[in-house]
Amino acid sequence: MTQFRPHSAHWGAFTAVVEDGRVVEARPFPGDPAPPALLAAIPDAVHSPVRIDRPHIRRGWLRGDRGGGTLRGAEPFVPVDWDTAIRLVAEEVARVRDTHGPASIFGGSYGWSSAGRFHHAKTQLQRLLACAGGYTGQVTNYSYATGMTLMPRIVGTNAPVEGPVPEWRDIVAHTKLMLCFGGITLRNGQITSGGGARHEMALHLRLAVEAGLRLVNISPVRSDMPDWARAEWIPIRPGTDVALMLAMAHVLFSEGLADTGFLQRCTTGHEPLRAYVLGQADGVAKTPAWAEAITAVPAATIAALARDCARAPSLLAAAWSLQRAERGEQPFWMLPALAAMLGGIGKPGQGFAFGYGSMGGMGITRERVPSVSLPAMTNPARSVIPVARLTEMLERPGGAYDYNGQARSYPDIRLIWWAGGNPFHHHQDLNRLLRAWARTETIIVSEPWWTSPARHADIVLPATTTLERDDIGSSSADRFVLAMKQAIAPQAQARNEFDYLADVADALGVRERFTGQRDVGAWLRALYATWSEGCARRGIEVPDFDSFWEQGHVEIPEPPRTDVPFAAFARDPVAAPLHTPSGRIEIYSETIAGFGYDDCPGHPVWLEPREWLGGVAAATWPLHLLTSQPATRLHGQLDQGRVAAADKIAGREPILMHPADAAARGLGEGDIVRVFNDRGACLAGLRLSDAPMPGVVVMATGAWFDPLEPGRPGSLCVHGNPNILTQDVGTSRLGQGPSAQSCLVEVERWQGPLPEVTVHRPPPIEAP
Ligand SMILES: Nc1nc2c(c(=O)[nH]1)N[C@H]1C(S)=C(S)[C@@H](COP(=O)(O)OP(=O)(O)OC[C@H]3O[C@@H](n4cnc5c(=O)[nH]c(N)nc54)[C@H](O)[C@@H]3O)O[C@H]1N2
Ligand SMILES: Nc1nc2c(c(=O)[nH]1)N[C@H]1C(S)=C(S)[C@@H](COP(=O)(O)OP(=O)(O)OC[C@H]3O[C@@H](n4cnc5c(=O)[nH]c(N)nc54)[C@H](O)[C@@H]3O)O[C@H]1N2
Numbered sequence: 001m002t003q004f005r006p007h008s009a010h011w012g013a014f015t016a017v018v019e020d021g022r023v024v025e026a027r028p029f030p031g032d033p034a035p036p037a038l039l040a041a042i043p044d045a046v047h048s049p050v051r052i053d054r055p056h057i058r059r060g061w062l063r064g065d066r067g068g069g070t071l072r073g074a075e076p077f078v079p080v081d082w083d084t085a086i087r088l089v090a091e092e093v094a095r096v097r098d099t100h101g102p103a104s105i106f107g108g109s110y111g112w113s114s115a116g117r118f119h120h121a122k123t124q125l126q127r128l129l130a131c132a133g134g135y136t137g138q139v140t141n142y143s144y145a146t147g148m149t150l151m152p153r154i155v156g157t158n159a160p161v162e163g164p165v166p167e168w169r170d171i172v173a174h175t176k177l178m179l180c181f182g183g184i185t186l187r188n189g190q191i192t193s194g195g196g197a198r199h200e201m202a203l204h205l206r207l208a209v210e211a212g213l214r215l216v217n218i219s220p221v222r223s224d225m226p227d228w229a230r231a232e233w234i235p236i237r238p239g240t241d242v243a244l245m246l247a248m249a250h251v252l253f254s255e256g257l258a259d260t261g262f263l264q265r266c267t268t269g270h271e272p273l274r275a276y277v278l279g280q281a282d283g284v285a286k287t288p289a290w291a292e293a294i295t296a297v298p299a300a301t302i303a304a305l306a307r308d309c310a311r312a313p314s315l316l317a318a319a320w321s322l323q324r325a326e327r328g329e330q331p332f333w334m335l336p337a338l339a340a341m342l343g344g345i346g347k348p349g350q351g352f353a354f355g356y357g358s359m360g361g362m363g364i365t366r367e368r369v370p371s372v373s374l375p376a377m378t379n380p381a382r383s384v385i386p387v388a389r390l391t392e393m394l395e396r397p398g399g400a401y402d403y404n405g406q407a408r409s410y411p412d413i414r415l416i417w418w419a420g421g422n423p424f425h426h427h428q429d430l431n432r433l434l435r436a437w438a439r440t441e442t443i444i445v446s447e448p449w450w451t452s453p454a455r456h457a458d459i460v461l462p463a464t465t466t467l468e469r470d471d472i473g474s475s476s477a478d479r480f481v482l483a484m485k486q487a488i489a490p491q492a493q494a495r496n497e498f499d500y501l502a503d504v505a506d507a508l509g510v511r512e513r514f515t516g517q518r519d520v521g522a523w524l525r526a527l528y529a530t531w532s533e534g535c536a537r538r539g540i541e542v543p544d545f546d547s548f549w550e551q552g553h554v555e556i557p558e559p560p561r562t563d564v565p566f567a568a569f570a571r572d573p574v575a576a577p578l579h580t581p582s583g584r585i586e587i588y589s590e591t592i593a594g595f596g597y598d599d600c601p602g603h604p605v606w607l608e609p610r611e612w613l614g615g616v617a618a619a620t621w622p623l624h625l626l627t628s629q630p631a632t633r634l635h636g637q638l639d640q641g642r643v644a645a646a647d648k649i650a651g652r653e654p655i656l657m658h659p660a661d662a663a664a665r666g667l668g669e670g671d672i673v674r675v676f677n678d679r680g681a682c683l684a685g686l687r688l689s690d691a692p693m694p695g696v697v698v699m700a701t702g703a704w705f706d707p708l709e710p711g712r713p714g715s716l717c718v719h720g721n722p723n724i725l726t727q728d729v730g731t732s733r734l735g736q737g738p739s740a741q742s743c744l745v746e747v748e749r750w751q752g753p754l755p756e757v758t759v760h761r762p763p764p765i766e767a768p
């Protein structure tokens, strides 16, 4: 018998088609204008041979070895029953907490997990650890850590980064020129955090193009904008955008095109920036010719861009990727500064914003209602690190570091528990991570699949996928709330996080607190009730829970009108000041200047990165590697499915290279190549393309880390996980965000026999 169950994922709402207890198809949500191709991979993932079928323990750990140089990932696992696993987990949590204090338990668990808001693995785990005494958590994220740290200091809110941003509706009606640093990459619009029913990125872009909007794609990669958008492409060296923006400012200042009225009324500190740009501060005028030498963009092009922006209603937009780089604060600070010089901030369709091409739902028109979410619990240990300082934390227990104006020190981690994230996907410099990972006494990982963190754990707990449980999908970037109905029984011995964590809580004596004395059904009703109350406070009526569940979704209608960001402020900055110390846009920040960071001074500047095409390191490593979001996956998720598999070359992740760079190395289409630098190496399949500018190569993130010799740092990744190559340094002492996009490499033909990709099969498992 065929059954149809409404469901959702970060890659979209769908109907699960179930036959004989198996999901056979994920049918797109009716009315979705652009259903993601990724939906096709869902049945593969759910019924994958790489699912974890029962709890497992690393053999050495069972025999008493507790870290201290252990090279996890090499030894076989031993299956155990759930009762044993729960007892061992509870004993280990209690031991570490009582011996070393709760901050020695790392429960940050950064990662996207799955869309359902109740069975959200990280939140569930952190609730348990909070009940049990506390843990070390993580703040900010890999997406826009630096942007979200900087933006409140300079404009008083993080809205320009995470939304709401100026709406497409206003862009279509009012904007004449839109500069897109990093383009508008439609592949990224497939994803909405928490799950979305409508994928509208292409739809809005098309309406804007039809309305005559002039788009400029300022990016190292031409295909960051679809061909049909008829955008001009301005190829730019990665990591140099701030130099181009500074040179545009030079043109505005020196040609009298800057809106001095706006600068005086709504900003503070444009004079020091002006002095810097004109060269009065350091003797170097930031002219278009100066910027040409850095960016490889012709000076005349830069000057023309500046003049065009001053002449027409313009919007300055940039992808989140620009700040995922060394000194990533600088382009994110200079973009609002430049928009302030143009004077359009607060007018419909003008000003600045980030992320239109980064995620589905940016710039849509939506009521400002909250999304459904599971409340966090206060962490009694009050210990956190900036998310991307993971390896450094493990390397330097007690070590000092700076972050956003604070002098801090790292906790001494003895136990890591990860649920719902993949550090071997998201973190940079995996060889360095592997060495640091080996210092930890115990590592627990909850996962539905044998992903890299599970393979590098001591205790592995098999989690259900969303299709094996009831939940609610909801995103702050979509107008729908979605019923995610259980479609199939839990596979093998997989259990819901909430259920097994309740058993761990029981063993730790905190079951009642952890469950709140509710079961799953009661929790879903409670979360929905809280959300409906939030809607009611904004005058929006939504159906009761039973009608919602019956219907399968709730749609919040598009509002007729929403606010233009910064409109009230721009009209009257005294009556509606920003939440900054001056109440204005801080082109110069006394606060940041007061931190005394040489890597992030008081106003935007060009600071030469360590790794970029214009620096000394490029003599040894002449190619700039961009590691972009994958079209065929969400990070590492769905890598085991057919969509990702179809894109690979002999099972390896493709690397895009300009034909001129390939010819210079004697390489051709389809070659298996070794991509390397002094941090590590991986294999990849060569794809010739004139989309990247010469000197720039592109690999998507997300191929599962597959070391030739598991457990040995420095080993070749035979599959093509590019984080074996990227550098692990903070953007600056301010943001401490990840710097993945600043990465130089070399590429050569792989000469040896082709090693097998084995990571999509379970690791070695021993009889108990
Ligand atoms: N080089 C480079 N690196 C990057 C980036 C880049 O641009 N370049 N981008 C960065 C960015 S922006 C991000 S957000 C990160 C993303 O990094 P992550 O969010 O860590 O990546 P995911 O693969 O989504 O990891 C989620 C994991 O949760 C598991 N999971 C799914 N559902 C469940 C569940 O119900 N229970 C449990 N226990 N587990 C579940 C999945 O199998 C998966 O392994 O990567 C970052 N890394
Ligand atoms: N299909 C799919 N979509 C996704 C995700 C996914 O895994 N798969 N992940 C989601 C997540 S978690 C996030 S945070 C967002 C990330 O959203 P973004 O950060 O916007 O995504 P990226 O693909 O990393 O970068 C966008 C483009 O920026 C360009 N770029 C890189 N460096 C530079 C530079 O220095 N200057 C300029 N001008 N351009 C540069 C690259 O060519 C790249 O194609 O994507 C989301 N969307």
Ligand SMILES: [Mo]
Pocket (backbone or CB within 6 Å): 142, 143, 144
């Ligand atoms: Mo992200």
